[in-house]
Amino acid sequence: MRRLCVGTATCGVAAGAGKVLEHLKTLQGEDGLDLEVTETGCIGLCFNEPLVEVREDGKRLLYGNVTPEFAERLARGDTDPEYLIRRDDEADRDGVLPRQHRIALRRCGNIDPGSLDDYRSTGGYEALEKVLTGMSPEEVIEVVSASGLRGRGGGGFPTGRKWGLAAASEADHKYVICNADEGDPGAFMDRSLLEGDPFSILEGMAICAYAIGADAGIIYCRAEYPKALVRLREAIVMAEEAGWVGDDLLGTDFSFHVKIKEGAGAFVCGEETALMASIEGKRGMPKFRPPYPAVKGLWGLPTNINNVETLANIPWIIKEGPEAFSSLGTEDSKGTKVFALAGRIQRGGLVEVPMGMTIGELVFDVGGGVPEGRTFKAVQMGGPSGGCIPASMADLPIDYKNISATGAIMGSGGIVVLDDTTCMVDMARYFLAFTQSESCGKCTFCRIGTKRMLEILERITAGQGEEEDIERLEKLAHQIQDSSLCGLGTTAPNPVLTTIRYFREEYEAHIRDKKCPAHSCSALVRFSIDADKCTGCGLCKKTCPVDAISGDRKEAHVIDEAVCIRCGKCVATCNFDAIIKD
Amino acid sequence: MSTAQANRFARSLWVTDGASGDLIPLLQSAQNSYGYVPEHAMEAIAGITGISVSEIYGVVTFYKQFRLTPRGRYIIKVCNGTACHVNGSSMLESTLEDVLGIRRGETDADQLFTLESVNCIGCCSLAPVVMINDETHGNLTPRKLTTLLKRMQREARTEAKEASDA
Numbered sequence: 001m002r003r004l005c006v007g008t009a010t011c012g013v014a015a016g017a018g019k020v021l022e023h024l025k026t027l028q029g030e031d032g033l034d035l036e037v038t039e040t041g042c043i044g045l046c047f048n049e050p051l052v053e054v055r056e057d058g059k060r061l062l063y064g065n066v067t068p069e070f071a072e073r074l075a076r077g078d079t080d081p082e083y084l085i086r087r088d089d090e091a092d093r094d095g096v097l098p099r100q101h102r103i104a105l106r107r108c109g110n111i112d113p114g115s116l117d118d119y120r121s122t123g124g125y126e127a128l129e130k131v132l133t134g135m136s137p138e139e140v141i142e143v144v145s146a147s148g149l150r151g152r153g154g155g156g157f158p159t160g161r162k163w164g165l166a167a168a169s170e171a172d173h174k175y176v177i178c179n180a181d182e183g184d185p186g187a188f189m190d191r192s193l194l195e196g197d198p199f200s201i202l203e204g205m206a207i208c209a210y211a212i213g214a215d216a217g218i219i220y221c222r223a224e225y226p227k228a229l230v231r232l233r234e235a236i237v238m239a240e241e242a243g244w245v246g247d248d249l250l251g252t253d254f255s256f257h258v259k260i261k262e263g264a265g266a267f268v269c270g271e272e273t274a275l276m277a278s279i280e281g282k283r284g285m286p287k288f289r290p291p292y293p294a295v296k297g298l299w300g301l302p303t304n305i306n307n308v309e310t311l312a313n314i315p316w317i318i319k320e321g322p323e324a325f326s327s328l329g330t331e332d333s334k335g336t337k338v339f340a341l342a343g344r345i346q347r348g349g350l351v352e353v354p355m356g357m358t359i360g361e362l363v364f365d366v367g368g369g370v371p372e373g374r375t376f377k378a379v380q381m382g383g384p385s386g387g388c389i390p391a392s393m394a395d396l397p398i399d400y401k402n403i404s405a406t407g408a409i410m411g412s413g414g415i416v417v418l419d420d421t422t423c424m425v426d427m428a429r430y431f432l433a434f435t436q437s438e439s440c441g442k443c444t445f446c447r448i449g450t451k452r453m454l455e456i457l458e459r460i461t462a463g464q465g466e467e468e469d470i471e472r473l474e475k476l477a478h479q480i481q482d483s484s485l486c487g488l489g490t491t492a493p494n495p496v497l498t499t500i501r502y503f504r505e506e507y508e509a510h511i512r513d514k515k516c517p518a519h520s521c522s523a524l525v526r527f528s529i530d531a532d533k534c535t536g537c538g539l540c541k542k543t544c545p546v547d548a549i550s551g552d553r554k555e556a557h558v559i560d561e562a563v564c565i566r567c568g569k570c571v572a573t574c575n576f577d578a579i580i581k582d
Numbered sequence: 583m584s585t586a587q588a589n590r591f592a593r594s595l596w597v598t599d600g601a602s603g604d605l606i607p608l609l610q611s612a613q614n615s616y617g618y619v620p621e622h623a624m625e626a627i628a629g630i631t632g633i634s635v636s637e638i639y640g641v642v643t644f645y646k647q648f649r650l651t652p653r654g655r656y657i658i659k660v661c662n663g664t665a666c667h668v669n670g671s672s673m674l675e676s677t678l679e680d681v682l683g684i685r686r687g688e689t690d691a692d693q694l695f696t697l698e699s700v701n702c703i704g705c706c707s708l709a710p711v712v713m714i715n716d717e718t719h720g721n722l723t724p725r726k727l728t729t730l731l732k733r734m735q736r737e738a739r740t741e742a743k744e745a746s747d748a
Binding site: 223225226261263265283299418422567 | 601602603604605606607609610631633640641644645646647648662663664665667668669670673676677680700701702703704705706707708709711716717718719720721723724725
C-alpha cells in the first residue's frame with residue numbers, strides 16, 4: 001500500500017494542492033495500483049507548497065512544489081531527489097524543522113485532520129481520559145498553572161489563573177469559548193491549527209470545561225476561514241458519535257456540548273467582551289471590565305475565553321506534565337510559541353520555537369533571511385496593536401517582557417519581516433488605516449483620534465508633511481492610549497510610536513526633503529528606464545495603464561514623467577530590472 | 583429573486599426559536615441565500631426574533647460581512663493583510679480596477695464581478711493573494727492577474743451567449 005498525503009490547508013490549496021488531490025483521486029482504484037490518497041494539514045513549510053508526502057513500507061518521503069503530473073509519477077512509484085524536502089523524521093532540506101519544537105503544531109501536516117482514528121493513534125483524547133478518570137478539577141488547574149502557559153492570543157494572561165477565576169464563580173451553567181476570530185493581518189497559526197488538528201481544540205476545550213465546571217462550549221470562528229469551519233463541523237460530529245462530546249463522557253457525570261458561531265467580520269470581536277456581544281447577536285462593542293467574563297460573561301454567566309493556540313497546548317501539558325512545558329522558554333515566558341513568518345522573507349511559513357529564541361535566529365536561521373540582494377530592516381510584531389522592531393535589535397530574545405519593552409507586543413505571533421523596500425511611514429499609515437476602519441466608535445479618542453492621525457500620515461506619505469507633524473502624532477497617540485476602553489484603542493498608536501522611535505529619520509526625510517528613502521511612497525518616487533539594461537521587449541509598454549512608456553521593439557524604452565501616474569506596474573513586470581526608482 | 587433563494591432563506595427561519603443569539607446566523611443565512619441582505623429579509627427576521635428592524639440594521643452595518651446591495655457572480659477579494667501589503671497588493675487592486683472598470687465595493691453593470699478588499703485570509707506566505715469566490719490565488723503579479731481576469735471575462739461572455747441562444 002502506498003499512501004500519498006496531500007497538504008490541503010488553505011495555503012496549500014492556494015498554491016495548487018486542490019488540483020493535485022483531484023488528480024490523485026482519479027488514479028485511486030486503478031488496476032495494479034495499490035494507492036491510498038489522504039489529506040493533511042499544513043506542516044508550516046509554506047514556501048514549498050504544494051506538499052505531498054509518500055508513505056510506503058514504514059518510510060516517509062516529503063516532496064515540495066508538486067504538480068498534478070509529478071504527483072501521478074509519485075503515485076506510480078517514481079522518486080525525484082530534486083524535489084525531495086524531507087526523509088522520515090530527518091532534518092528537512094532547508095533546515096527549517098530542526099530548529100523547532102512543535103507542541104501546539106505537533107500533528108499539523110502529520111495526520112489526516114478529518115480522521116478521528118489518526119487523532120487517536122497519535123495520543124489524541126488520552127489527556128481528556130486522564131483528566132476524567134483520575135484528576136480533580138483543582139488538580140487540572142494546578143497543572144495548567146504550574147506549566148506557566150500564558151494566553152497566546154495576545155494578552156499573555158496566565159491561563160491557569162484565568163481558569164481558577166472562572167472555576168471560583170458559582171453558577172448552574174458556565175461557558176467555555178474558543179476565540180478563533182484570528183484577525184491580526186499577518187497571523188495564521190490559528191487557521192492552520194483548526195485546519196490541521198481540529199480535535200485537539202475540542203479536547204482542550206473539554207478539559208477546560210471540566211476544570212472550571214462548564215457544560216457548554218462555543219467556538220467563535222471567523223467566516224473568512226471557510227476550510228477551518230468545515231473541519232470543525234466534521235470534527236464535532238465525529239467526536240459526538242464517538243462519545244468525546246455529549247452527555248456523561250466516559251461514564252462520568254461530566255457533559256460537554258459544543259457549538260460553532262461564525263464571526264461576521266469585525267476585528268474588534270477578538271476582544272473578549274465584544275466577542276460575547278457578537279455571540280449574543282449584538283453589535284460587537286467592548287464593555288467596561290469588571291465584571292470580568294469569569295464572573296459575568298456570555299448571557300450573564302461565568303465564561304472562560306481562550307484562543308486556539310492556547311487550547312491546543314492543553315492536552316499536551318496534561319499528558320506530558322507541567323515541567324515538560326515549563327522547562328522550555330525563558331524565566332518570564334514558558335514553553336513554545338508559534339510564529340507566522342511572512343512578508344519580505346525567503347522561507348515564509350509557520351514555525352514553533354521555544355520562547356527566548358532571538359529575532360535574528362528566527363529571521364535568518366529559520367526563515368532564511370530577506371530576498372536576495374535586499375537588506376533586513378525590521379520586523380513587525382503583534383499586528384495592528386504591535387510595532388516595528390529594528391534590525392539593530394536582532395539579538396533580542398523573544399519573550400513577552402522583552403517584546404513589550406520595545407514598544408511592540410507579542411500579540412498572536414505574526415512576524416512580518418521588512419526589508420529596505422518597505423517604507424516605515426507607509427507601514428504606520430497602513431496599520432492606522434486598519435485600526436481606524438475597525439474602531440467600533442464607542443470611545444471618542446479612538447474613533448476620531450485615529451482618523452486625525454491617519455490624515456496626518458496620509459499627508460506625510462503624499463509629500464505634504466509639515467514640520468510639527470511628528471509632535472502632533474505623538475500627542476494624539478498618547479491621548480488615544482489614555483482614553484480608550486479596550487485593547488484596540490489603547491494599542492492602536494503602537495505602530496506609529498515605534499516607527500517614530502526607531503525610524504524618525506524616515507519621517508524627517510518625507511517631511512523635510514520630500515523623499516521616501518525606501519522608494520515606496522508613490523507620490524515621492526520618480527520612475528525612469530535604465531537604457532543599458534532595457535532590452536526593448538515591450539512588456540512594460542503593454543502593462544502601463546496610461547501609455548506613458550514609448551519606444552521601438554528591441555530599442556531602449558523611455559517613460560514620460562508628465563504622463564506617469566507612478567503605479568509601479570512596470571517595475572513588477574520588467575524581467576531585466578531595468579526600471580529605476582529614485 | 584428566485585423562489586429557490588426565498589425557500590432557502592425560509593428554511594432557516596423555520597429552524598430558529600427566535601433567540602436573539604440567532605440574529606447573526608439568520609442574517610448570514612439571508613446573505614447566503616440572496617447574496618446580500620434584502621430589506622424584506624430584515625423584516626422577516628424582526629418578526630421572528632422580536633428585535634426591531636432599526637436595531638437589525640445597526641447590526642448589519644456594523645459587520646463587514648453583510649451587504650445591502652446585490653453582488654456579482656464573482657466576488658473578488660483583494661487581500662490587504664500586512665504581508666500582501668508589503669508585497670504589492672495595492673498594485674493588484676489597481677490592476678483589478680483597470681481591467682474590470684469598477685472600484686472597491688462596486689459591482690459591474692452585468693452583475694458579474696464585485697470588487698472587495700479583505701483584511702487577511704491567512705495565506706501570508708503566498709502574498710500577494712486574491713480570493714475569487716472560494717478559491718485563493720497566490721503569488722500574483724499584475725500580469726498573472728490580468729491573464730486570469732481576461733480568461734474569466736471570456737468564459738462569462740461565452741456562457742451568457744450560450745444562455746441567450748438557448
